[in-house]
Amino acid sequence: KQxxxxxxxxxxxxEGENLVLNCSFTDSAIYxxxxxxxxxxxxxxxxxxxxxxxxxxxxxxxxxxxxKSSGRSTLYIAASxxxxxxxxxxxxxxxxxxxxxxxxxxGTKLSVKP
Amino acid sequence: EAxxxxxxxxxxxxxxxxxxxxxxxxxxxDKMYWYQQDPGMELHLIHYSYGVNSTEKxxxxxxxxxxxxxxxxxxLTLESARPSHTSQYLCASSPGTGENQPQHFGxxxxxxxx
Numbered sequence: 386k387q388x389x390x391x392x393x394x395x396x397x398x399x400e401g402e403n404l405v406l407n408c409s410f411t412d413s414a415i416y417x418x419x420x421x422x423x424x425x426x427x428x429x430x431x432x433x434x435x436x437x438x439x440x441x442x443x444x445x446x447x448x449x450x451x452x453k454s455s456g457r458s459t460l461y462i463a464a465s466x467x468x469x470x471x472x473x474x475x476x477x478x479x480x481x482x483x484x485x486x487x488x489x490x491x492g493t494k495l496s497v498k499p
Numbered sequence: 500e501a502x503x504x505x506x507x508x509x510x511x512x513x514x515x516x517x518x519x520x521x522x523x524x525x526x527x528x529d530k531m532y533w534y535q536q537d538p539g540m541e542l543h544l545i546h547y548s549y550g551v552n553s554t555e556k557x558x559x560x561x562x563x564x565x566x567x568x569x570x571x572x573x574x575l576t577l578e579s580a581r582p583s584h585t586s587q588y589l590c591a592s593s594p595g596t597g598e599n600q601p602q603h604f605g606x607x608x609x610x611x612x613x
Contacts, residue, residue: 389541402548417599419505428589428604429542436599474542486558489541 387412387479391490398465399498406460406489406493409473413453419487420449420460420475429474433460502526505590505605510541516567518577520608522590523602529595531573533558548573550595580612 388411398404408418417436421429434440434447435458441450448461460468472494476487503524512518524531529550534542534557544557548567562584563577573592577584587609591602 419601421604426606426609428503428606429591429602431601431603434599434601476542479554486544486547487542489543491539 387415387477387488389475389477389488389490389491391473391475393493394491395402395469395494395496397496397498400465400467401462402465402497403461404465404495406462406475406495408458408460408490410456410477410488411460412479414454414480415453416478416480418449418458419478420447420458420474421476423472423474423492425471432473462495465495467497467499470495470497503590503592503603505588505608507608508595508606509609509611511611512580514579514581516580518580518610520572520588520590520610522573522575522605523571524573524603525571525572525590526592528592528595528603529570530593531567532591532593533557533573533575534564534589535561536589536607537573538610542589546575557607573601579607580594580610585610585612 390409392407408426419434420432431445435442435451446463474492476489506521508537533546533547536542543559545561589607590605593600593602
């Protein structure tokens with residue numbers, strides 16, 4: 386059974402710092418891995434999707450990497466801003482199972498202090 | 500960019516009532532999903548649909564039911580609400596083609612059963 390773990394559960398940094406959020410998964414047979422952002426009381430916003438054949442994806446100040454063999458992904462945020470404060474969720478899509486089913490981690494709650 | 504709408508955003512209601520949570524998307528996506536999220540916990544898939552007249556149960560057992568009579572609508576119904584149904588319910592959609600399409604989420608319905 387696929388399990389997704391995110392470390393740390395919470396992180397507080399001063400504005401301007403570069404930071405890394407970690408995600409690990411137990412079953413490497415995945416189609417893709419997706420990083421989401423969730424603001425309080427809101428739904429999820431898709432940030433980056435990395436296909437199983439890819440090593441990384443970049444969007445603006447965000448860079449996500451994938452090491453499928455070791456079951457790990459990282460989300461790198463450069464030059465953090467207070468507006469980056471949110472909960473960041475990692476999710477994997479397995480081969481087989483429910484069509485399109487995503488397995489989520491519990492998230493990392495990020496707070497960027499001005 | 501997918502537009503996906505959920506109503507109501509918040510609902511507080513007494514035990515035993517019948518509840519329908521609405522979800523609509525305007526992008527013509529074939530696949531739609533319902534997730535349940537308790538505070539501080541992972542999202543879990545409770546229902547999904549490949550298209551019109553297609554519904555399947557997800558990995559997390561739920562007493563709710565869904566229907567897909569039209570492509571754009573995917574309502575979720577609880578016939579007799581109980582306090583154990585208190586949670587946040589998130590609807591998502593994705594295009595029917597390709598295995599590496601990101602899921603787009605609504606803002607969720609926060610349900611509280613007294």
